[in-house]
Amino acid sequence: MQSKGEYLAAGANRHPFTADWDTSGLLAYGADRNVALWRPQSHDSRGVFSLLGGHTDTVNAVKFVPETQGLLLSGSVDKTLRIWSKDPSTEQYSCIQTLSEHQSSINCIAVSNRTSRIFASGSADATVKIWTLDEQNVATLKQTITVTPRFFPLALALSPLAGAPESYVLAVAGTKDIIQLYVLDSQHSPEFKLQATLAGHEGWIRSLEFTLEKSSPTSDLILSSASQDKYIRLWRIHQGKELPAAAASADPSMGAFMPGKSLSNKAHRFKAQDLDFSATFEALLLGHEDWIYSTKWRTDRDKLQLLSSSADNSLAIWEPDASTGVWITVTRLGEISAEKGSTTATGSTGGFWTGLWSPSGKTVISLGRTGSWRLWNNNLDQDRWVQGVGISGHTLPVMGIAWSKEGDYLLSTSSDQTTRLHARWKLDGLVSWHEMARPQIHGYDLNCIDSLGSSQFVSGADEKLLRVFSEPKAVANLLHKLCGFGGSHIDLMPDAANMPVLGLSNKAIQAVADDEELPASNHNDRDAIDPASIVHKSTLNLSHPPLEDHLSRHTLWPEIEKLYGHGYEISTLAASHDGSMVATACKASSIDHAVIRIFETKEWHEVKPPLMAHSLTVTRLRFSADDQLLLSVGRDRQWAVCQRVGEGKAEYKLLEQNLKGHSRMILDGAWAPGEGKVFATAGREKTVKIWARDEAGFTCRTTITEEHPVTAVDFMDAFMGDGKAYLAVGTEIGRLRIYAVDFKGDFSATEIEVAYSSTYPFPSKAITQLAWKPSKDGDGSEMELAIASEDSSLRIYSFDPPSVS
Structure with a gap:
């Protein structure tokens, strides 16, 4: 059976380095423990087209390596770095190496902005590790820098030194208010050494990025640093004995912006390849009202432009004024409202976590608190940024x-x-x-x-x-x-x-x-x-x-309407097919609370008394196709079937229950198509059981054994032409299988081989629920399956039904 991924939705992780945009137009971002791939500028408006799975915890940092045909690096809370390579023929990514040298969560990755085979990773183990890539893109650890004074690196930036291309400068910052510059002098040492400490910020530093001031390779380097003190600072790395003009003429009026603070213009000097270099403070950018999470230089440009994203719900584009050279905000995007709501100071994780330029610089996107991407395109005719369609998704299970x-x-x-x-x-x-x-x-x-x-x-x-x-x-x-x-x-x-x-x-x-x-608002x-x-x-x-x-x-x-009656958190509910009833249950550790309550939807009254069959939490409720029977399964390992009393009434009574339906808790159940003669139950003991009704009641006719606990099952609501019905089965590790159950014979279940078209077809955590789309014509010709998972992804697959032999 052929499958096609119709829809893949997954919200992005809240982290300033969770995303990167490649020159090919591909954007990769961390979504829970996966890496999601999306082309924001594709004409078909399709969202995420692939999820790369492999990490075992949240992905914090994603980075493309420039000029390597899309080589991708990802770092995670699981303490590993993964290197992903693209197959040129299929355009699909696979993991080619896992690096496990760090002792704690990886927060940031830096690659050089020009062709190089070197990258750095920063971790909560207070180290920065330097790696090199060989011709086969295999990484080798070259150096471990233990950060002193001890802090956790939250931001890294790496660049070749202008005028000394074989030497590199690495900027490191994080949970202190200083930036450390490490220099690799290729002529005298194979290792990075600390050469300067830049002071001035008054909060944790969240982002660092280098760019060349002009397009010539000998031009000065400019470093941007963004901090929780609400300011962006620019620093200049200049080659030559004499200091750059701005630093040489320290203007005392520069301190006037910030009462009581003077802007230090101390020059930090160092050498590389026998050339003299200096690092000096260049400019202070004021304008954001809350923590600043990221800064990004525009790469294809005739003038310097910097994009910043902040917890104040705005993106700002900065550039130096042509006549005075003072940095000003030329564009502000996002939500600018009088009603700000809570800020980071009150524990809200609001605002924009990261902002990115497209490779052409004509589009910017940002990641917000809800895991959704917003996108703006630059309309040159109207000289303004116009918001376009982004993508969104859940950020938790x-x-x-x-x-x-x-x-x-x-x-x-x-x-x-x-x-x-x-x-x-x-x-x-x-x-x-x-x-x-x-x-x-x-x-x-x-x-x-x-x-x-x-x-x-x-x-x-x-x-x-x-x-x-x-x-x-x-x-x-x-x-x-x-x-x-x-x-x-x-x-x-x-x-x-x-x-x-x-x-x-x-x-x-x-x-x-x-x-x-509008009426005036009253805050009280x-x-x-x-x-x-x-x-x-x-x-x-x-x-x-x-x-x-x-x-x-x-x-x-x-x-x-609100429906009351339960004593604890609601665990499951089901609406009848005709919409006239709702059955509900709550979390329970005793018979008194493990009741099933039924509400009729005309007057929204509860039908008394509630149904009593279970002693622990009911995990799933399902009405049969004709609403005559109600199936309930629970953590107490039993299932129960209740039957409707009288035509048109919302009253049910217990018909049958099996106290030992499974040997461990039952996590899901589903009715087969037809008149309530067959249902399936899913157990933690790694089995699916199919129960069919005969004179003696419901008896187990088939047991399907899986390798892992079964967390979700669902029957398609129509029979195929050969009298078979499709059953989808999902497990705790995210594996999906589809079985054809033979209703004309002995209810035997045959697994159907499915050819999946996408790179990584299965969720990376437990499947929480499966739902076949209702078939409009009752013939099952349109086969679509929705899959919900704990890895925060939502998927819809369509299947081509196999031809009836």
Whole structure:
């Protein structure tokens, strides 16, 4: 069976060095423990097309090695560096070497900005290691620098010295307010030696980068340093005995910017290849209002330009003024709002973590707090930067997924406290998947979700209640316009929703006309509306998938109901196929709390009494296709089937239970297509069991053995032409298998060989849930499978059904 990766979404890790953009147009970034590959400027708007797996912990640093046909370095919390090489024929990456010499998490990697076979890595073991690459791209450790005075390197920069190309300068900074310059004098020593310590910053230093002042190779080097003291400093490395003009004429008025502080202009002198060099302070860049995480020089340029990203939610582009030489901000991008919200000082990890130039310098992108990429293109005709479509994804384990009843869109919910809606964007014959709405932004980790028809869903979190949401007009119009579905009951919907400043419940609101006066905000009012969340009608009219600002502000769904009754965090829920009932369960360590509660959706009343069958947490609930039976499985190793009492009633009673369904906890269950005669259960003891109903009740007919604990199962909802049904099985290590179960015979399960088209088809952590897309014609001709994983990735694969023999 052939497979095709339709959609791959994974949010980026919050780290200033988590991404790099190659000259070929390929962008690589750390996504949990994987490295994601994306082409931001591709015409088809496709997002991530591959995830490279191999690291066993979060990826902190990613770097391309210049002029090596895309050689890629990645450093991780797992203490290793990996070298990835691209196969020229298939364009697919594979790991060719793993370096394990560091004793702690790797924070930063530096490569030289010109052709060289040398790179450096900095780690929380307070060392910097220097590596060289041979012709086969195999790395060898050349030197270990133990940083003294001891601090953890957070930023490195490496460059050949101007005028002495065989010698290198390495800048190291981190959890102290100093920058150390190490110099490799190729003529006199094979090792880097400390030659200067640059002082001036008053906080940890987060970013360092070298560039040549002019395009000639003998020009001075400029080093940018960005710090948590909210300032950027520029330093000049000059070749020659005489000092550069700026340093020689130390201007006392320079200190006037900062009361009580004078800007030191001490010259630090050193030698390399018998040439004299000096390092001096060049300029102080003021303008950001919070910590600065990264600085990046534009490489293809006729003039110096620096891009900085800060926790104040802005990107700034700096260049020296043509007449005075003073550095000024020429462009500011991002969110500039009066209502700042919490800053880094209060523990918020807000703002932009990194900013990158495209190879051409015509595009900049930045990574925000939510793991999403924002993108701006430089429109030369209008002389301004215009925001384009970026990509987004969850940043923590994806715990629940659910297709809408018609299969038009997919909902996902995660420990990152968001619920997201994903759908296909159809434009000029091209089809690409995007996040189209963010219906819920919550204060608790979200655990489970299910769809209640085409325009409602219910979700459960680490709180004791469930919340029901209804689609607003803004999202319905957007999906109708961009994706070509829905739009039937738009008139009855509220315009949009927002969240009160101190609340968790999304409130329905009406959009305001663009020229309408807004009410004054009162900070003491608990239900006060955040002015930033008031929606204008024009902002809801989009011709492309919503950008990150829109997703987080204008695509919330109003909450229409809360369902109470449970005593602990919600563990699982299921909505009936006709949308008339919701079954729920919570985390439990006793029979009293391990009950299943059923709510009818007309009046939202609980149907009493609750169902009692389990003694520990119920891990999954599933209604049969005709809603007559309800399957529950739990950590107490048993499964139970409840039967509906009477036609049209929302009442169930226990039909059968198996106290020893598996020898260890049961983590998932799924009904086969048909009238509730067959279901599968997934156990921690590495088996899937298929149970079929006969006169004696449900008996185990087939046991499928896997190599690892089985964490997720799902049956496709239609039979194939040969009377077989497809069962998808996911395991704790992220492995996916598809079996054909023979319903005409003895329920034997045959594994189907699947040819995966992408580089790394499986998640790198446990699969949390599998969901086949509902088949519209009931014939299973459209086979799409959504996969949620603990590695924060969400995948959708399509399969070509094998021909019936």
